[in-house]
Amino acid sequence: MHLTINDGVYDVVVPGHERLSTTLRETLGLTGTKVACGRGECGACTVLLDGTPAYACMTLTAACRDRVITTIEGAGAARAGHALRDAFIAHDAVQCGFCTPGQIVAATALLTRNAHPTENDVVRAMSGNLCRCGTYPKIIRAVLAAAQQASDPGSV
């Protein structure tokens, strides 16, 4: 089957029961999407399906035939994703980095949907992404800063 992931189309053969997280990581070598629980409980595997956040570990690859998949590897291409990348670095919104791809992908979806989120909006949108290092305060700051940056008409 053909999978549309980030900027490209991939031709894969997958068993019907295979999860998208497995296809991405094992077959396609796109290891940016992490698996921390494999049960849809932590958000580390967050990807976008047609722009909507989904847990790749709870998504069957076979169900993605006609969807556009965005992973962390492609998230930087969008204006929001690019601003998020810069903001996460500038605001130290990363510690060990394992939850970071999922955080950024979820935040990308938020900013694409809502260019001027309040802090409450950010907290709600990101509440499906767990971080054990406790980077949350800086993640909130980074997402709000990225929103500013991305919506500023004068910025790059």
Next chain:
Amino acid sequence: MNEPGPQPRRFATTKVEVEGRERTTIVELPSLALAPWDAAADLTVVGRSTPRVDALEKVSGHARFTVDLRRPGMLHAAILRAPVASGRVVRLDAAPAMALPGVRGTLTLRDVSGITVDGVQLFDQVIHYAGQPLLALCADSDDLARRALRAILLEVEPAEHAVTASQALADGAPRVHAAGNTSRNSPRVYTRGDVEAGLRGADVAITREYRTPVALHTALEPHGAVAEWSGDHVTVWESTQGIFNTRADLAAALRVPLSRIRVITDYMGGGFGAKNGASHATYIAALLASRLQRPVRCVLDREAEQTDAGNRPATIQRVTIGAMRDGTLVAIDLDATIALGIGGWQAGPARIYRELYRCPNVRTAETFVFTNMGAMASFRAPGHVEGAFGLESAMDAVARTLDLDPLEVRRRNYAERDQDKDRPYSAKNLDRCYAEGSERFGWHEKRTAKRVTGGRVRRGIGMASLTWGAGGGPPAYASVRLNADGSADVLTGTQDLGTGSRTVLAQIAAEQLGARIQEVRTILGDTERLPYAPNSWGSITTASVGPAVRVAAEEARRLLLDAAANFLDATPGDLSTRDGVVHLNGSDRTLTFREVCERLGNVMIMGHGSRGPNPDRVAMSAFGAQFAEVEVDIETGRVRVLQVVAAHDSGRIINPTLAESQLEGGIIQGLGYALFEERVVDERRGLALNPTMHDYKIPTIADVPKIDAFFVGGPDAAANHTGAKGLAEPPIIGIAAAVANAVTDALGVEVSQIPLTPWRLCALLHGSA
């Protein structure tokens, strides 16, 4: 040819008293003695909030963790685990699994004889805890390996179990270990002064019992290893906080020389103390890879990670404190029970009772209990987090009894010396933590403000103080090498768990070299290519490796000036470095590092450094004061933490933003421990009920209060010549107590057990259901 003159000795021996016995230890002096970076030091790179140097890799998804590694021909291992808490294997037949296509090999007890983890023989056919590994197999894919496990024929004969301390200590309890259910040295007793006399002379005495739960590290990246042999040499990529420890464990288990094992950790997804040496996955991957001559990956699934990858032990602390009317302590008496699980080391709550406050009469007794559950493992400030909850709750009980300000009671019992070992502190700024923390929190205003009584939502405030050993020490080594383009590499076999050591060590090197931080890179995490550094545990990395890096950078700087002096027709003493440029003092003649290195070509500039000895008989500690404000809904029992103010003293802060991130992270973990986190066990079935990330509830982004966390005190130049001490563990220590004290304040009813879940508070307020 001239003989070199007598060289100063680098190694000396010293006699150290360890628990009443004299031991000879070796002391190594670094090649250079550097003037300490004290408060007057004018530093331009150290002390700045340089962005984390590895942030780009992490935000782009390109940072490769152990679980991301794919080696050609790699196989995937899966572990069969015991389904009962106690008993024995009656039948174990892996033949049906081996018959499945894609299954390549198994590993059984016969293959691992003599390999133990936490005292338990790997693949022991006697079952000591649910989740205990019984066998491993490997297959072409993770999916195939897990399905193959289900084909294995396993029959067990269950036996009576004891999965909690109360079960294990009950009359007629089944034996968890042949030698009994408590450790040989239980109770482990410490005394100073005369507690009975102290209590007799006290104006008041309070006695309380406090309970803390089993907490689970829950790092996002599980334990895992990838092993690959090449001839008689194995490379192991491991998610670990200690590459050299892991190598040593593996060498001992495989009976292979250290030099034939290479352990690598580049990025790792959190440890918090659970990843300090070889684990089951390490041995399984290494042995299967050796047998099959193919790389093997063994990574724990989340259920295994929450069941058999370490935990913070549960405690019961019976505390009696005697005090005078003015709040000064005259007696502290602790009797604690600690449920270790099947094994692990004896991290107990007693030590903080002995250290934190001035008190001449102290007795602590700790009973370590074995249970049929997974072994404990160090978890961020092991023992102190549990003990701080008991001690700081009890201190508040003393304050309430005497109708004194809880903060004032802490102040009146300020310990100027480390009383546990009777020696001075290198520096102690806990008083400033109290002063600045309470001021930023508005402690006095909030205490004296009119309280709203009645109503569904009650507000309260609480505080706690804390201490933690933070001096680090030798041995630790680094090299600093200049590349042909004038950039510099810091080479050291340490780890970065997300703590930021890559960045902090580059800053130290850049400062000493006079280089631009953008031109300095840290290379870490490889036992074969890099010099020894200790495990990243105990908050020791910056204080242990930092000074070694500084010495190495200084050696490199001197060599650089020596070389540059030739090109500038001067002597090295006429030269200085700044921002990657060599200056001829008193002139405008300069050479960039790049220019010097280009002229040198393949001639190398490389400095080496070691960590020198710690000052004698001095305690190097971190301190803190943490304040919390909460709201409690008395109908639902829900606690909302409104704000936390935390003032910390850890000497010189190399990178304020990264250090603040450590404080925030520790505080948030403390909030989880206070409010949500506990392993729940079905005592009848002997099984944990919540080994998932949904049911073992770590804080989410929605649970975070306003946090104001900062440092006071300045450099501790007496501790080591960088002035820096550890800061990673302290921030978790006092939070549960501060929150619990705030909840007690809000409710007017004492809480004595954490986590403060809604059902627990409802039971407290309205009686059990």
